[in-house]
Amino acid sequence: MLADNSVLVIGAGIFGLTAALELRQRGYRVTVADPGPVPHPLAASNDVSRMVRLDYGADGLYSSLGAEAIEGWHRWNARWGRDLYHEDGFLLMTSVPMASGSFEQDSYSLLTERGFPIEKLLAGDLASRYPHWNADHYIDGYFNPRAGWAAAAEITAALAHDAIDSGVSIVTGFAATRLVQNGDRVTGAAASDGRELLAEWVLVAAGVWTTVLLPDLADRMWPVGQPIFYFKPSNPENYRAPSFPPWGADIPRTGWYGFPANCEGVVKMANHGPGRRVHPDADRLTLPEQEAHCRAFLAESLPSLAALPLYGSKMCLYCDTWDGDFWIGRDPARQGLVVSTGGSGHAFKFGPVLGGLAADALEGIENPYTKRFAWRSLGELKSEEIRYTGE
Template sequence: MAMNPNSKVIIVGAGVFGLSTALRLSKRGYRNIHIFDRQPYHNNGYSFLQGADAASADENKILRASYADRIQYQNLAFEAMAEWQKWNEKLAATAPEDLPPGLSPETVLWHQSGYLRLSDHHGLEESERETQENFPPEIKHTQYRVTDEQRRADAKKDGIPASKIDPFGRLDRGLPMDGILDMTAGFLLASRACSFALHLCQNAGVLVSLGPERALESLVQDETKVTGIKTADGTRHSADLVIVACGGWTPSILPQVEDLLETTSGSVLSLQLPNDRQDLWDKYSPELFPVWDWNMGGGYVPYQNVGGIYGFPRTPEGVIKIAFRGAKWTNYSREGSTGQPLSYPKTDAKKVPREAMRVTRAFCAENMPDLLALDLEYERLCWYTDSVNNSFLIDYVPGTEGLMVASGGSGHGFKFLPVLGEHVVDVIERKDTEYTRLFQWRDVPEGKRNGLEEGPEGWRRLDKQKMAGKGQWKATSKL
């Protein structure tokens, strides 16, 4: 059926995909939008420490447009940066009493701190060379190659602290390194950004039902049509369209996507800077320290070298996050529609794989040894969905009227929160654009499929890993 502003739309999932879709539906004039989610985000503010366990619930996320030859994602990221700046301004102009807990007019969601992309050898990674070739000419001056003496001098002239070019002192120590400091990029305060987006949804008239009793129990459907959902409290809710935007839970809800999406996780370590260590607060501040990554271009070899790791400046509260994505862990603990094992989020894990701890500790020992003297605040597995080609899956589900999927964030979706919904609504309205074609339902490719080809036999299975926790973080601890 053709959708119109009076059509009733149910969105299952209040993460980035769901929030962005609701906001843009409202902006397009839709008046009957309802978000459901099992998590009480209105109470926990999307905070992991308060019990939120979605991929969107995080201290911070990278905002960057470095996408090698994927120009559509690059352009969408630059568009998102402009919108994030508007959100900063909108938040600053809102009265404190009109904001949800955890937000104030002084909260800055988008920090343009710079993003330092490094490898442990001379020469740029292929993906970085493609990024530099495809960035618009008018921003080339914002790209500083760290091994280029002239560009380091240009950075100094442009007022960029030397600590952002070489935060780990590798040049002074004669250690191998090459890469680009990209000053168009930076980070987002993720949980607070979601809280603000939820606030904007409610202000726009979107109905929001959160908490365990409002969790999706089942879709209401016959063989070819979905007509609504049933929630855990037994209530049926009718709809003209149901959109499943449930992140890592999506493959277990929609059997149709099992071959296209896989639930995987990265490993996150969080440290709290002591209040009496002003030296560390200064050193790791966004004004002096960039977002960074190390050997993210495929240089990581399991159980051997150090790579696939990234980190952030401190948050306003003094939290430093370091994450490992060299290996994306799977948890084949459920059975799929065909009887084959299905990866499912394991949100109760109290530790991370020892390999993630090894890589993170080894990097810090060489580059940030002061952090190894601190206690970990927490370690966690951050569950999301990988698609077969690393591109989002946003489309009607074939053969089922009234049902859409919006998922497959593949670890890079958060940055698009202010703009992604525009293209989801284009899909809803069946418009033919470069983005609706980019996100459309796809065939399963032969051969390499973003890791999904490994399946249950792969080495990344969580039950094949030895685990490590807080007690194995410090330099004096044994792994």
């Protein structure tokens, strides 16, 4: 065993890079291995945008973590000297009155109780403030100003630079094919060409590829394909906040959510639904019926985009855990092994706090989130809280 405070992080997505940065700050010698380039073209952390919000129904734990993360996004913007997190707010619309026990009403109640200045939509607000939306269809909802979107690919690239600047070594061209073990202790990882990277600790953060390296976890997490669609209107300035903030439209019932136009004028929308279980290396193509589903939604909800040609589309893979909670913990059976993954379609927003959670897991430090995200058996529920996951 190498008793030298060294950590090998496998995977340079948001989980891996934030863990590397935090561990480096705590005094470890950190190497990150990834097939590269970083951000990897197929990584979930590599896309134009990711939603940042703390609206999690009655689930106070994720809402608290989201509030901590938003403080972190502002710190990162200041550190980078440019806004890669855009606090444009979050518009939640419903086609039915918000009822007690619904995701929307529970989010509204919890956030209001916690003192966030949530603006309930009153009759006429949708038509006057957010005129792209069909105000005959969406009759209720609210606007949360403490939310926004993160320029995911740019952030992942910025974190890789920060990691290198802080002394982390990023080794690209290294796709781990197996863990190296000495008895029950994990001591490194090997690539298909026989190269080995050895360390005192191995932290696997390989997103949907985690179970390729750790097949014994395949009953508790798996890749699920979700469609994303991109449009490029001729007047992108009309599709930006304040009149077109990040949005969710009947999310628990339809799964549709989306973003304002980015700096290239691209408007993105996506569906959070059951998805399809796929292999991590499956083609990342959307299906014709998924585009038809998207267009039917637009015709009913956002008619000004409905007739535009598709600018692009792709299937993006969630690493879904069986209970929708992240997986950030030490393996109780193999010494020296930590896994930080299981984003379940909603982890990017927590980027500024993920590294701390992973480093705490490695060091055995308890925090309020330890139990919920711990290494766990199938069927083991950590709390009775209502679960809502989503983008």
